[in-house]
Amino acid sequence: MKQGKLILGLGLGLGLALLLVIERVSATALWLRAQTFVTIFLGIFVEALPFLLAGALISGMLSQYVAPSWIQRLVPRQPWLAAIGGTLLGLFFPVCECGVVPVTRRLYQKGVPLSVGVAFLLAAPVINPIVIASTYAAYGWGPMLWYRIGAGFVIAAAVGGLFHFAEPATVLRKHSEHHSHHLAGFETHTAADVKEPADGTTPRFWLALSTGGDEFLEMIYYLIVGCLLAAGLQVLVPQATLMTLGTGPFTSVLAMQALAFVLSICSTVDAFVSLAFVNAFAPGAILAFLIFGPMVDLKSLWLFRQVFEKRAVAYLVILPFLMTLLTALLINSWGA
Amino acid sequence: MESRVKSLTLLATALFLIYLLLTGKILLLIAARFLWLIWLAAAGLVVTALSYRTLDGEGPHGCRLTWSRLALVLAPLALGILTPAAPLGSGALANREIGTVFNTAPPLGSRSVRQATERRETTILDWAIAFAEAQDPASFEGETADITGFAYQPDYLPQGMWTVNRFVITCCVADAMPVGLVVRTDDKAPPPNDQWVRVEGHFTTAVINGERVSVLVAETVTLVDLPRQPYIY
Numbered sequence: 001m002k003q004g005k006l007i008l009g010l011g012l013g014l015g016l017a018l019l020l021v022i023e024r025v026s027a028t029a030l031w032l033r034a035q036t037f038v039t040i041f042l043g044i045f046v047e048a049l050p051f052l053l054a055g056a057l058i059s060g061m062l063s064q065y066v067a068p069s070w071i072q073r074l075v076p077r078q079p080w081l082a083a084i085g086g087t088l089l090g091l092f093f094p095v096c097e098c099g100v101v102p103v104t105r106r107l108y109q110k111g112v113p114l115s116v117g118v119a120f121l122l123a124a125p126v127i128n129p130i131v132i133a134s135t136y137a138a139y140g141w142g143p144m145l146w147y148r149i150g151a152g153f154v155i156a157a158a159v160g161g162l163f164h165f166a167e168p169a170t171v172l173r174k175h176s177e178h179h180s181h182h183l184a185g186f187e188t189h190t191a192a193d194v195k196e197p198a199d200g201t202t203p204r205f206w207l208a209l210s211t212g213g214d215e216f217l218e219m220i221y222y223l224i225v226g227c228l229l230a231a232g233l234q235v236l237v238p239q240a241t242l243m244t245l246g247t248g249p250f251t252s253v254l255a256m257q258a259l260a261f262v263l264s265i266c267s268t269v270d271a272f273v274s275l276a277f278v279n280a281f282a283p284g285a286i287l288a289f290l291i292f293g294p295m296v297d298l299k300s301l302w303l304f305r306q307v308f309e310k311r312a313v314a315y316l317v318i319l320p321f322l323m324t325l326l327t328a329l330l331i332n333s334w335g336a
Numbered sequence: 337m338e339s340r341v342k343s344l345t346l347l348a349t350a351l352f353l354i355y356l357l358l359t360g361k362i363l364l365l366i367a368a369r370f371l372w373l374i375w376l377a378a379a380g381l382v383v384t385a386l387s388y389r390t391l392d393g394e395g396p397h398g399c400r401l402t403w404s405r406l407a408l409v410l411a412p413l414a415l416g417i418l419t420p421a422a423p424l425g426s427g428a429l430a431n432r433e434i435g436t437v438f439n440t441a442p443p444l445g446s447r448s449v450r451q452a453t454e455r456r457e458t459t460i461l462d463w464a465i466a467f468a469e470a471q472d473p474a475s476f477e478g479e480t481a482d483i484t485g486f487a488y489q490p491d492y493l494p495q496g497m498w499t500v501n502r503f504v505i506t507c508c509v510a511d512a513m514p515v516g517l518v519v520r521t522d523d524k525a526p527p528p529n530d531q532w533v534r535v536e537g538h539f540t541t542a543v544i545n546g547e548r549v550s551v552l553v554a555e556t557v558t559l560v561d562l563p564r565q566p567y568i569y
Contacts, residue, residue: 032427032530038419040428043365043509045412046356049349050377057380209387210339213346216384220349221405224412234510238430269507276513 015236033235041231044299045224047266048098052223053216055099059106060212064204068111079115083160086116087153090123096267097125097294098223101303102215108307114168119160121304122320125267125294126152135290138271144283147331148290155291155323162319163312171312173305222306226299230264233298237262249332252285253325260293267294284332292324341401343388345409350381352413360564361416364423366508367569423566424503424512425530426488460485460502461568463550464515473550476539481552483517484534484560487527492545493518498526500535500552505567512567518544518551527559532566534558 076082095103104121108114125131127149135145163171256277265273274289296317304313353374356362362374460483467473485500493499501516503509519535520542527533537554544551 029427029430032425033430035419035422036424036427038415039364039422039424040509042412042416046353046362046374046416047366047370047508047510049353050373050380053377053380053384057384203390206387206390209384210391213342213384213387217342217345217401217409220409224408227412230510235428263510265511266507269511272506273511 012232015232037231037235040234041227044227044230044264048223048227048299049220051096051266051268052098052102052219053212055095055102056216056219057209057212058093058095058099059102059215060208060210062103062106062110063211064208066110071107071110071112075112075116079113079164080157080161082113083115083119083157083164086112086119086160087123087127087157089116089120090125090156091127091153092129093120093124094128094130095124096128096131097297097300098219098266098303100124101300101307102219105307106215108172113164114166114171115160115162115164117160117307118163118316119156121307122159122295122316123152123156125300126156126291130268131271131294134268135271138275144287144290147283147287151287151324151327152291152294155320155327156295158323159316159319163315166312171309173307173309219303219306222302223299226264226302229302230262230298233262249282249284250329252281253288253328253332256281256285256289257292257321257324260289261297263293264297264299265293270294282332284328284330287331288324288328291327292320295320295324338401339388339391341406343385345401345406346381346385346388348410348413350378350385352416353378353381356416359421361421363565363567364421364509367505367567368565369569370507423562424509425486428503428509428512429488429501429514429516459483459568460500460515460517461504463517467550473539473541473548476550477541478538480536480538481517482534482536483552484532484563485516486529486566487531487533488516488529489526494544496520496522496524497542497544497551500533503567505569509567515568518542518549519554519557520551521554521557524554524557527557532560532562534560 074085076085090100093100093103100121103124104117107120108117132145132149135148139145260270263273270290270293274286277289278286301313301317304316308316353362356365357371357374357378362371366374458481463481463483467476470476483500485502487498488501489498497518497520499516500519501514503512503514505512519537520540534557535552535554536556536558537552539550540553541548542551543549
């Protein structure tokens, strides 16, 4: 962790130095950028807060009202079917990429298999009801809506299915300070059904809320780090440069994936944002923006670290990245 | 003890949101259509904070709230309250010049966005969309316009010309796209960057960077205060 902070600090310092040297930014311009940084940081942070809280509270409710045994009965035994089950769960849960992380973590504590959690984590921000509604509002019943739902579904299920082959102990982060049953695979998880209130007098509802509150306070730390990074990159990386890279059918997809990653926009509204690029970019590139961005972005990456080990987080970035790229290229080549 | 600290932290976050809402600073950060969401979050945080009162001592679960974590969690609150509220301006323009390609691609010209946006006045965005749809800048020759935005002097414009700009946001400032119009004031000095101005005048055309674009010839330029809603939705 210390090493990570050091690298982060060095990276930011280096970025700043580069800016000063290469762009010969004056003190006033630097001040203006600092102001822009604060405004963008607060903007992303404030906009993400309600969604993180919603996710944390849903997680709190799950902790008190849903017994692991129910989930274990519901989840299919066959790994690929289980992954599809996780994806379907994403279709109905109205959580975006901030809220989905605490819910996923809770699901793991309740003993869902790896594949289900990963499929849910990736699917919910792309194909939940709110996202479908906003994509419909932006694109109508056009192919973009169906591509987004279809490809989002397939990619989430595929990555989830692949995680079935991983060892839970190497994927899920251990929380030593609490939740001794945190590392939950089917096999290891037997006890700890719905918890009874500790002192027997606290109503379950309040207990659920305070569990959600705890979850929120734990996640908000990572949200802040993610927002700082996203705002920093927004100020440092000229978007025009990103755009000029993206003219070809291949590079345009990469450019839009990079943009989605850096911008870290909430998935419930990214369809509207993508409209700004419709004229300049191939449909595949727009689709890549709409699928890759919600699944993985700079802000949610830090939240992922609350649930997963570093290597697993790397896979959670690389696999959706490659699959989205492939899908987008296919669509671009069909369109051509 | 720890339960109380957590409860107070949640309460502080709720109060921070309410502060942003009541002072109007929130409109410098996110689109007005999401204000209800922030009210809801503030209410949710208060109720969540109160839930800790029902617990005895540490409570049955534990997220450790160390001092360094607490400091980081409270940092955005301090930042939001202590720093002067500043909307996106020229500092962000330098980095986001996608939408400032005047008269070419409409930055947010899609029908659905326009339907979703309520506007009473004709904004820079309306003109940018109209220019993009019409293709021919000459067709606007002589039309009058009355627009408000912040001034910016890009390097590529000749003496006597500057731009008046607004940011268009969908959700929050992270997705802001600039739109701008070129203003011609000839011999009068341009307003300083980031100064909010109201420009009344008529359109003509000029060749900038080898491309013929519409230019607003200013008849009056009035310095105005920052509007309550600096962004166009």
